[in-house]
Amino acid sequence: MNGARMLAVVVVAALVVGGTAAQVRGQDIFGIIKTLGVGYAVRTFAPQINDFINDLLQNRGVAVREQTKVVPILSLAIGIGNPSGAYIGAAQVSGPRAAVERTQAVALLEADFQRAFRIKAYVPVDNLQPWQAFRRVPGVGVSAIVDIRI
Numbered sequence: 808m809n810g811a812r813m814l815a816v817v818v819v820a821a822l823v824v825g826g827t828a829a830q831v832r833g834q835d836i837f838g839i840i841k842t843l844g845v846g847y848a849v850r851t852f853a854p855q856i857n858d859f860i861n862d863l864l865q866n867r868g869v870a871v872r873e874q875t876k877v878v879p880i881l882s883l884a885i886g887i888g889n890p891s892g893a894y895i896g897a898a899q900v901s902g903p904r905a906a907v908e909r910t911q912a913v914a915l916l917e918a919d920f921q922r923a924f925r926i927k928a929y930v931p932v933d934n935l936q937p938w939q940a941f942r943r944v945p946g947v948g949v950s951a952i953v954d955i956r957i
Contacts, residue, residue, distance in 0.1 A: 815837050817938040819871070823921070825883075827890055828906045828953070831847050833935065834912040836845040840845070845879070845895065845896065845897075846879055846953055848955065849878070849879045849896075849953075849955075850879075853876065853877040853878070853897070853953070854871065854877075856877045856897065856899075856953055857875055857876055857877045857899060860875070860877070860899045860951045860953075861875060864896050864950075864951075870898075871901045873901045873902050873903065873904075874901065874902065874903065874904040874907040874908075874909070875899055875900065875901045875907065875950065876899070876900060876907055876908075876910070877897050877898070877900075877934070877953065878897065878900060878910055878911060878912050878913055878931075879896070879897055879912050879913070880895050880897060880912070880913045880914075880915050880929070880952070881895070881912045881914055881919075881932075881935065881937055881938075882895045882915045883914055883915065883916055883937060883938050883941075892928075895915065896952065896953055896954055897952075897953035897955065898909045898929060898949050898951065898952050898953060899949070899950045899951035899953070900913065900931050900947050900948065900949055900950065901948060901949075901950040902931075902944075902946045902947035902948060903946050903947075904944065906944050906946045906947045907947055908948060909933050909944050910932070910933065910944045910947050911932065911933055911934050911935050912931075912932055912934070912935050912937065913929050913930065913931055913932065913949055914929075914930045914931075914932045914941065915927060915929060916928040916930065929949045930943050931943065931944045931947040931948070931949065932944060
C-alpha cells in the first residue's frame with residue numbers, strides 16, 4: 808500500500824474512532840497508535856524517536872557513542888498466546904553498526920524471583936517473532952525504553 812493510500816486510511820479511521828468534529832493531521836501520532844497499533848507507530852516514528860533520545864542524552868552529557876536505532880519491544884508472554892498483540896512499546900538499542908542493523912526487536916522476558924523481586928530482561932533479537940526463534944544479537948544493548956501512552 809503506497810504512502811498516500813495509507814495516509815487516507817489512517818485519516819478516515821481516525822475520524823471514525825475520534826468523532827466527526829475532531830481535526831485530524833496526517834502525522835497525528837496518537838491517532839495512528841489508536842487506529843493501527845503500537846507496532847505501526849514504532850516503525851513510523853522510530854527515526855524521530857531515535858534522534859530525540861540521542862539529543863536528550865547528549866544534552867545531559869551522556870551521549871551514546873555507538874550506532875543506535877529504535878525497535879519494538881515484544882513481550883514473549885503475550886506473543887506466545889497472541890502474536891499479533893505482542894508489541895508493547897519501543898526501545899533504543901546501541902552497539903556496533905553491523906549488529907545494530909541486524910537487530911529487529913527487543914524481547915521482554917519477565918519473571919518473579921522468590922516472590923519479592925520482579926525481573927524484566929530486555930534482550931535485543933534478530934527477528935520480529937522471538938517466541939518462534941529466540942536469537943540474541945551479541946554486542947547490542949538497550950540504551951533507552953520508550954513508553955507509549957495510549
